[in-house]
Amino acid sequence: MEFTLTRETQMMKEMVRSFAEKEIAPKASYYDRTAEFPYETFKKLGELGLLGIPFPEQYGGSGGDTISYAVAVEEIGRACGGTGLSYAATISLGASPIYYFGTEEQKQKYLVPMAKGETLGSFGLTEPNAGSDAGGTQTKAVLDGDEYVINGEKCWITNAEYANTIIVTAVNGVDEKGKKRISAFIVHTNSEGLKITSPYEKMGVRASNTCEIILDNVRVPRENILGDENKGFGQFLYTLDGGRISIAALAVGIAQSAFEKALAYSKERKQFGQSISSFQAIQFKLADMAMEIELARNMVHKAAWLKDNNKPFTKESAYAKLFASEMASRVANQAVQIHGGYGYMHEYEVERHIRDAKLLEIGEGTSEIQRLVIARQLGCR
Template identity: 80%
Template sequence: MNFELTKEQRMIRDMVSAFAEKEIAPKAEYVDRTCEFPEETFKKLGDLGILGLPFPEEYGGSGGDTISYAIAVEEIGKACGSTGLSYAAAVSLGASPIYYFGTEAQKQKYLVPLAKGETLAAFGLTEPNAGSDAGGTETKAVLHRDEYIINGEKCFITNAEYAKTITVTAITGKDDRGKNIISAIIVPTNSSGLTVNSNYEKLGVRGSNTCEMILENVRVPKENLLGDSKAGFKQFLYTLDGGRISIAALSVGIAQAAFEKALNYAKERIQFGRSISKFQAIQFKLADMAMEIELARNMVHKAAWLKDNGKPFTKEAAYAKLFASEAGFRACNQAIQIHGGYGYMREYEVERYLRDMKLMEIGEGTSEIQRLVIARQLGC
């Protein structure tokens, strides 16, 4: 594979970078402090075609590849972790399952407005008793005549309060071995019996909308079933593989922001008569940060390239997500250390990067789950 970006990929990087610097970065502190979802920013991202970046033009998208999408996530995340997370979730978890597994009618009805940026979508997988053990889903959907009747509870669902549809996983029956069949069903958020709350007090990514959902006899047409009713588990595993690429890219973006802040501060901060960037202890920190960020970025692009070329990418997506999130946390932690006491203060922003980064080691599968995925891919 060629690690040199194409002309189109560079253009997308430059366009998103310029937009993020002008429109997103100036609002990042406010978004974090107020926990206010940047709705206006997402309208502008839609106008630019960024919300439909990896989808074909026939569905209202921009026809970009996964590498281009990863680059966009990195640039947005560099400007604001909250905005980056909601963007990644809107595309990878909200819209992508409909593109991967939806019927043509579902794509026209649900994917086209998402790709055009007219609305957002969400992915309802996690439950109070089904986090890392996603197979432990308890939400049930019973087919009654021409409708599914859904009952259950979901938690930690990104963008749900601003979405028009949520793809919900639910048990729809038993297989020949007596195991639960988990299906995916598109649920409009205006459905009777659906309650969406956003009451979480979070450590980081505070401006990204995070919700709990309660489904009480929610009725949706049976044609809202997404893909094969018996393949829901495999469908969301594939969805999560793609989502891990985006979380890895987001980790790289936040880490890059922390590194640049630390490098600039080290050059400006004078102690003992010279810039602290001249001290070997600081130089080694910066060198390690730069090295690990670049390695993480390369792994993200490799996983994205494999996905674009129709090759297996489960292991590489896990590599990217695991390494980028943990290396990113190290980078953000060292950025605070380089800033000393100032790094502990909100004014200097680096403490926000650390708070935002922590979720990257948890969401889309914890670091422990990534290691389990990798071990299984190795045949252990």
């Protein structure tokens, strides 16, 4: 299996890297300090067609594949982890479920604006008491005539303040086995009874918009249920499988940036009359960092290839997400170590990579959940 990028994907990679280095990277430290959302950056990403990479042209997209999308996530994440996170979330979590499970009318109405960059996408799954245990969802949807009435609370939801709609999961009854039946609903952010706030003071990925959502008797038209009302749980599991590929790609981008800074610094920094890159201890660190990044990148591309070719990819996306996220934390930590005291300072930026990378071991399924997913895919019960 060969993962050499196609000519089109290589051209796109170069375009995204150029844009990211000029438009995103110079502002990354500012957004990290202020926790402002880079709204203007996303407008430009939309104008470049980068918010619709994996979707067909008929829905406002570029007609690209998952590998191309993963490459774009990596390049944006290389410039700014927070911007990369919101970029990945709007496509993988906000737009993709509508593409895969929505009706034709829903795709035209909700997917097209996201793919064109006219709005961002958001996915409301996590709750205060339902994180790793997504089946513990407590938000409820009750059918009342031609509308569902939704009550509940969602937390740590990306992009909600900048989205026209949020896909919200809610319990809407029980199945024939007596288990909760969870469905997904397309909820307009201007709905009466919907409150969106950003109350969090985060450790990292501070450029990304992270919200708390309160739904108080929010009425949603029946036609806004996403896909099969009896298969909502399976829908968001598939959504998370795809999202894990993008989180893994983001981890590779953050790690790549940390590595590049460490390598450059090691060649400039002199101790005992020579650059520290000449010391075997530093060389071994850099060699391990480069190797792990390349391994993670190949895992991302394999999972993306499997998805593009309609092959099972649950296990491989978990492999990629688990290895890449933990790798990014290791690489960022070593980058700080190579910088020594300077690495601990904001000015040299590598400390930001540690803070950004840590979230990737938690979001989209913790490392522990990834190991559980892998074990189950191996037949362990």
